[in-house]
Amino acid sequence: xxxxxxxxxxxxxxxxxxxxxxxxxxxxxxxxxxxxxxxxxxxxxxxxxxxxxxxxxxxxxxxxxxxxxxxxxxxxxxxxxxxxxxxxxxxxxxxxxxxxxxxxxxxxxxxxxxxxxxxxxxxxxxxxxxxxxxxxxxxxxxxxxxxxxxxxxxxxxxxxxxxxxxxxxxxxxxxxxxxxxxxxxxxxxxxxxxxxxxxxxxxxxxxxxxxxxxxxxxxxxxxxxxxxxxxxxxxxxxxxxxxxxxxxxxxxxxxxxxxxxxxxxxxxxxxxxxxxxxxxxx
Amino acid sequence: xxxxxxxxxxxxxxxxxxxxxxxxxxxxxxxxxxxxxxxxxxxxxxxxxxxxxxxxxxxxxxxxxxxxxxxxxxxxxxxxxxxxxxxxxxxxxxxxxxxxxxxxxxxxxxxxxxxxxxxxxxxxxxxxxxxxxxxxxxxxxxxxxxxxxxxxxxxxxxxxxxxxxxxxxxxxxxxxxxxxxxxxxxxxxxxxxxxxxxxxxxxxxxxxxxxxxxxxxxxxxxxxxxxxxxxxxxxxxxxxxxxxxxxxxxxxxxxxxxxxxxxxxxxxxxxxxxxxxxxxxxxxxxxxxxxxxxxxxxxxxxxxxxxxxxxxxxxxxxxxxxxxxxxxxxxxxxxxxxxxxxxxx
Numbered sequence: 001x002x003x004x005x006x007x008x009x010x011x012x013x014x015x016x017x018x019x020x021x022x023x024x025x026x027x028x029x030x031x032x033x034x035x036x037x038x039x040x041x042x043x044x045x046x047x048x049x050x051x052x053x054x055x056x057x058x059x060x061x062x063x064x065x066x067x068x069x070x071x072x073x074x075x076x077x078x079x080x081x082x083x084x085x086x087x088x089x090x091x092x093x094x095x096x097x098x099x100x101x102x103x104x105x106x107x108x109x110x111x112x113x114x115x116x117x118x119x120x121x122x123x124x125x126x127x128x129x130x131x132x133x134x135x136x137x138x139x140x141x142x143x144x145x146x147x148x149x150x151x152x153x154x155x156x157x158x159x160x161x162x163x164x165x166x167x168x169x170x171x172x173x174x175x176x177x178x179x180x181x182x183x184x185x186x187x188x189x190x191x192x193x194x195x196x197x198x199x200x201x202x203x204x205x206x207x208x209x210x211x212x213x214x215x216x217x218x219x220x221x222x223x224x225x226x227x228x229x230x231x232x233x234x235x236x237x238x239x240x241x242x243x244x245x246x247x248x249x250x251x252x253x254x255x256x257x258x259x260x261x262x263x264x265x266x267x268x269x270x271x272x273x274x275x276x277x278x279x280x281x282x
Numbered sequence: 283x284x285x286x287x288x289x290x291x292x293x294x295x296x297x298x299x300x301x302x303x304x305x306x307x308x309x310x311x312x313x314x315x316x317x318x319x320x321x322x323x324x325x326x327x328x329x330x331x332x333x334x335x336x337x338x339x340x341x342x343x344x345x346x347x348x349x350x351x352x353x354x355x356x357x358x359x360x361x362x363x364x365x366x367x368x369x370x371x372x373x374x375x376x377x378x379x380x381x382x383x384x385x386x387x388x389x390x391x392x393x394x395x396x397x398x399x400x401x402x403x404x405x406x407x408x409x410x411x412x413x414x415x416x417x418x419x420x421x422x423x424x425x426x427x428x429x430x431x432x433x434x435x436x437x438x439x440x441x442x443x444x445x446x447x448x449x450x451x452x453x454x455x456x457x458x459x460x461x462x463x464x465x466x467x468x469x470x471x472x473x474x475x476x477x478x479x480x481x482x483x484x485x486x487x488x489x490x491x492x493x494x495x496x497x498x499x500x501x502x503x504x505x506x507x508x509x510x511x512x513x514x515x516x517x518x519x520x521x522x523x524x525x526x527x528x529x530x531x532x533x534x535x536x537x538x539x540x541x542x543x544x545x546x547x548x549x550x551x552x553x554x555x556x557x558x559x560x561x562x563x564x565x566x567x568x569x570x571x572x573x574x575x576x577x578x579x580x581x582x583x584x585x586x587x588x589x590x591x592x593x594x595x596x597x598x599x600x601x602x603x604x605x606x607x608x609x610x611x612x613x614x615x616x617x618x619x620x621x622x623x624x625x626x627x
Contacts (some may be wrong), residue, residue: 010559014592015585038602041557041594046506047549050525051532054621058614061555099620101617105610109603158508159521168512169364170379194459194520196509201541204505204577209463210505239581239590278588280581 005067005117006034007085010042015239016231018170019077020277022260023122025095025274026267029138030130034075039068043084045196046155052102053091060088061113068117070100071072075242077122077231083155086119086162116195118264121156123229123259124165127173132180140268144181149188150174150260151214151237153171153230157192168192170215174229177259181266186221195228195236205247211236225255227262234258239280260266295321296384296567298373300331302343303389306398308489314514315387316340321431328388329357332400352515355449358456359400360389364458367515368599391456407452410468413581416475421486432484436561445478445518445523454510454520454574470510473501477523478529491532502542541568554611557601561592 008057012019027034040063042048049054063085067074076082093115103112126135157168166173171192175185198211215237218226228234236244239254247252256279257265264274271277297319305313318335329347331602336343347357352370361371362380368388377388394402422432454470461467468476476495480488495501504524511520528546535598537547545568565574585591592598601607 004330008314010561013558014561015590039607040547040608041601042552042553042559043460044550047546048553050529051537051546051550052614052618053529053612054618055550055553055611058610061608083342105613105617108610108613109606122516154507156507158512160512184326194505196459196463196505196508199460199503199505201545203464203505206460206463206467206503207505212460213603215464227619239585242584280584280588280590 001028001031001033003033003035003072004075004125005051005070005072006037007040007043007063007074007076007081008036009076009081010045011078011231011235012116014114016234016258018278019258019260020232022258022264022269025269026260026264028137029267030126030237030263032125033225035070035072037063037074039066041180043081043088046080046084049087054098056084057088057092057098058102058105060085061099062109064089064115064117064119065106066111066113068114069111071117073118073120075120075122075125077229078232079121079155080154080232082119082121083159083162087096089115089119090162093233100194100237108246121229123156123173123177126259126263130178135177135180135263137278138182141266143178143262143266144182144184146183146224147222148178148183149218149221149226150178150185150191151160151188151195151226151228151256152191152242153219153233154194164172165226172265174227174259176263178227183262183263183266186218186223188221188223190217193197195230195233197232197236200236200240207236208240208244208247211240212244212250213243214249215245215254216250217252219252223254225257227257227259229259231258241281255279255281288413289619295323296374296377297376298331299385300328300335300531301385301387302332302335302399304343305396307396316343316365316565317325318343324374326373327369328359328361328376328386329369331373331424332388341398344398349598352572353449355365355451356516356517358451358453360387360391360456362387363389364392365453365513367451367453368377370515378440386625392450392488392621393455393458393461393469394452402450402452404450404518406465407450407455407469411475414468414472415487416472416479418479418482419487420484422484435481438481438483442589445474445516447518448474448478451515453513453515457509459507459509460503460505464499464503467503468495468500470504470524473504473527474518474520474523476501477526480527489534492527492534495527496531496540496542500596501531502540502545547627554608555600556598557604557607559597560595562594562598 045055097139152171160168175226178185196207196212261276299317299319301315301317304316346353350369357368359368390400401476446529450619457516458470461469479485537543
């Protein structure tokens with residue numbers, strides 16, 4: 001059983017509780033153990049970095065240091081938390097003076113940021129560590145009748161200087177996971193585009209236009225559902241779907257799944273167990 | 283349409299089909315693509331191939347180009363869907379990544395009006411640069427100009443060194459998610475120029491420019507998708523500039539003047555108080571009660587029915603060990619205050 005420290009994202013503790021619930025169901029089936037970091041704090045959600053770059057460095061040095069203390073890599077299941085914490089790590093690793101300043105403060109809690117733990121997305125762990133062959137072997141209910149639109153979201157791809165796992169122009173990891181689970185990925189131009197989440201409260205109409213475009217392409221391509229590795233993309237594409245499509249004059253809908261739910265379905269868990277009924281679009 | 287190309291040197295050649303976007307609004311009812319197949323050897327750029335096509339196969343193909351060396355920024359276009367300069371893009375490199383073997387699709391930049399074929403109208407971008415005063419309005423009295431040097435420190439120059447690399451090719455404009463959703467949006471290139479001018483100590487209209495940047499369709503409308511930065515042909519960290527304007531806006535104008543700054547403040551204060559984001563009140567803190575009721579009530583009802591609503595503030599559990607976390611957070615606040623003091627000196 002390979003162990004990892006698991007970062008608790010704010011949204012997964014409030015609106016998208018089904019993410020952590022479904023991961024809890026199947027993590028042992030796939031031979032991984034995610035140890036929850038209850039001491040971890042909000043990463044700053046791609047906002048704290050410009051409000052106060054130094055607080056941003058402190059908060060995320062601490063988040064990573066908590067995992068380092070356990071000698072484990074830090075696993076994240078929200079794209080923006082991933083990009084944010086990895087950005088902080090890059091800054092800390094490239095700026096010795098900042099690292100020293102932050103570590104002076106972290107001493108208070110007996111912590112030290114060393115830069116030894118990697119910060120990785122759950123999707124990367126599944127593809128690279130668990131492996132697609134293992135996943136294939138564990139599938140009980142192949143998703144063979146489903147045409148699936150893979151929506152990667154921005155912050156698992158860009159900036160590539162911070163992320164670097166997939167080619168942001170032509171990402172493949174999510175497609176590979178879908179295929180390992182027996183599903184059929186569809187060609188989907190919006191796979192590496194934006195969901196509009198980060199401006200939903202600031203430039204709502206623009207965000208809804210962005211979301212509507214991604215939804216419409218999936219609907220027109222006759223996808224059965226969209227799947228995303230990011231709970232923020234899920235919130236935009238599922239929670240705001242009715243509003244986005246209504247504005248675009250589209251009178252239909254499409255379900256949006258988290259990767260954790262799609263895996264759960266293929267491993268034989270029910271929609272109810274996985275919390276799929278909590279989605280706004282059924 | 284297949285014609286041999288004279289490369290003046292020997293070597294392996296590949297037959298490449300350039301699938302070129304065609305549209306002349308004065309003649310055509312809708313756009314179409316023309317295929318031109320030519321043999322191309324390693325080292326040849328997309329622009330050189332287009333020049334060849336124009337000279338030898340079809341003189342009516344229209345595109346804009348000048349320096350052929352990645353300096354002037356004229357030949358921005360989409361090559362296999364990616365906005366970039368035709369003159370610095372190697373045909374063989376594109377072929378290696380091409381989904382359709384042997385085919386390279388060439389299209390005009392997005393988010394700008396089309397004039398003809400691969401030529402877009404740059405005027406909306408220039409108009410925005412004017413609107414956001416993308417120039418230095420010097421603090422030096424006119425009488426002194428030309429009589430003495432206007433020196434800046436190296437430290438200051440390094441703050442906008444990268445931003446001065448921009449050649450206005452509009453690749454970032456073409457890739458911008460928000461501009462695609464609303465053509466009124468300021469656009470990444472204009473934000474980058476605005477940042478460059480606003481951090482220059484020789485400039486006298488910083489406050490005026492910033493006041494314009496924080497209005498609707500300005501800096502707060504960026505949705506952090508990083509497509510601009512990823513497509514920049516000069517590898518400029520454009521998001522750093524956008525975040526730089528936001529940081530400046532918060533420092534110069536406070537955190538209460540726009541929904542964007544109020545939204546950002548909520549993150550800072552929630553992290554300090556609980557270590558967690560209090561999502562239930564985020565819409566109200568960003569836009570007020572009236573906006574929230576008008577815009578989010580129907581969705582809130584659906585969320586309640588699905589038990590999906592975020593917990594009210596008292597029920598948001600603080601992160602474990604919040605007391606010591608808060609102390610550390612506040613210690614950093616003192617560091618930041620000190621930094622500001624020494625910065626002002």
